[in-house]
Amino acid sequence: MSDTLFHLFAVLTVACALGVVLNKNAVASALCLLVCLTGIAGLFVLLDAFLLAVLTVFVYAGAVVALFLFIIMLLDMQGGNRKPFTKSSIVAGAAAAGLLCTGLYSFLVRGHIESPVLATTKVGGSSLRAYAELLFTTYLLPVQIVGFLLLIAMLGVIVLSKKFENLEDIK
Amino acid sequence: MSPFVSLPLALVCAADFLRVDLNSYLYLSALLFAIGFFGVLLRKNTLVIYMCLELMLVAATVALVAFSRYNGTMDGNVFVFFILTVAAAEVAVGLAIIVALFRRRQTIQVEELNALKN
Numbered sequence: 150m151s152d153t154l155f156h157l158f159a160v161l162t163v164a165c166a167l168g169v170v171l172n173k174n175a176v177a178s179a180l181c182l183l184v185c186l187t188g189i190a191g192l193f194v195l196l197d198a199f200l201l202a203v204l205t206v207f208v209y210a211g212a213v214v215a216l217f218l219f220i221i222m223l224l225d226m227q228g229g230n231r232k233p234f235t236k237s238s239i240v241a242g243a244a245a246a247g248l249l250c251t252g253l254y255s256f257l258v259r260g261h262i263e264s265p266v267l268a269t270t271k272v273g274g275s276s277l278r279a280y281a282e283l284l285f286t287t288y289l290l291p292v293q294i295v296g297f298l299l300l301i302a303m304l305g306v307i308v309l310s311k312k313f314e315n316l317e318d319i320k
Numbered sequence: 321m322s323p324f325v326s327l328p329l330a331l332v333c334a335a336d337f338l339r340v341d342l343n344s345y346l347y348l349s350a351l352l353f354a355i356g357f358f359g360v361l362l363r364k365n366t367l368v369i370y371m372c373l374e375l376m377l378v379a380a381t382v383a384l385v386a387f388s389r390y391n392g393t394m395d396g397n398v399f400v401f402f403i404l405t406v407a408a409a410e411v412a413v414g415l416a417i418i419v420a421l422f423r424r425r426q427t428i429q430v431e432e433l434n435a436l437k438n
Contacts, residue, residue, distance in 0.1 A: 152340045159348050166352055166375055170359035175367055182371050189378055192345070196389040198397050201404075205378075208404050213374065213411050220415050221367060224422050234362050246358035253350035257343060283398050295405050302409035309416040 151195055158195070162188035179217045186210045200280060345386035352379035366418055366428040370411075377407055 165188065168181035186209045193202035234242075284292055356379060359372030381400045388396025422428050 152338065155340045155344065156338065159344075162348070163351060163355070166355040169368070169371055169375060170355060170362060175365060178368050178371055182375070185375065186378065189382060192348075192382060193385055196345070196385050198385050198389065198400075201381075201385060201397060201400055204401070204404055208408050209374075209378070212408060216411060216415055217367065217371060220419060223419065224367075224428065234364060238362050238364075242358045242361035245361055246354040249357055250350060250354040253354070254347070257346055257350070279394050280398065280401065283394055284401070288398055288402075291402060295402055298406065299409050302413050306412050306416040309413070309420050 155192070155195055158188045158191040161185075162192070175221045176218065179214055179221060182217070183210050183214045186214070200277065342386055342390045346383055349379045349383040349386070352376075352382065364429050364431055366421075366430060366433075369430070370414055370418070374407065374411070377403065 162185050165181045165185035169178045169185060172178045172181060186205060190202040190205040190210070193199075193205060353376050356372045356374075356376035359375065360369050363369050363372065381403055384396040384400050384403075388394065388400075418428055421433070425433065427433070
């Protein structure tokens, strides 16, 4: 059952990822990204990471895609008659992506990575307690740094989107 | 080889291929990363390039969560937790930069942003 679900979510995710790349309309790309992220949340559920699945839907599918759609509407750039990609960029992109895929595939196959059997000990990916214990002991410093990073990002966005009356003032 | 032998063999091979283990998740992750990379190289619209970058980031998180689950540790999950936070901040800053760029140049197509050329 879970194998079938994995293949379902994998096909959904890959198809929607291709939709993001190949859609001419930016709004359609953003909506494909939304479905793709939902599929990834499903994969997280299959991997027993329920909290991360919920967070992915909230943060990525909720906030990030909404922000993307908002910016697309704000800038109002429907490509017009311009072609979204040229022939040479298709060849170059496909070649590069194919090389990357081949490299990773040979790394996984030739590297003889023994796929470990599913860990029998439940690590409690669903319980907040397990996350909290790690976040407030081993990873306390990264938590502080990430909090500070969020503050800096907020300040940076405010400065970037502020309209300066005359640029000489800040020079 | 007669079809009576090769057909069951093919079915066994297919069943082996369809069996889900850690490598399946890693292949999926690699494929998603490659698609995102393809999009970054292919597209001309800065917003779509940015979406493809997000796709690459998410592909890496799938691998991390799969490693975490199959090795029975929590560290991968906590890493993904941090990646989610950083990605949210990154998207906010990146989109602010794109909006500032659009206000200044009236375009976000990469082939028109060639002020550094020559």
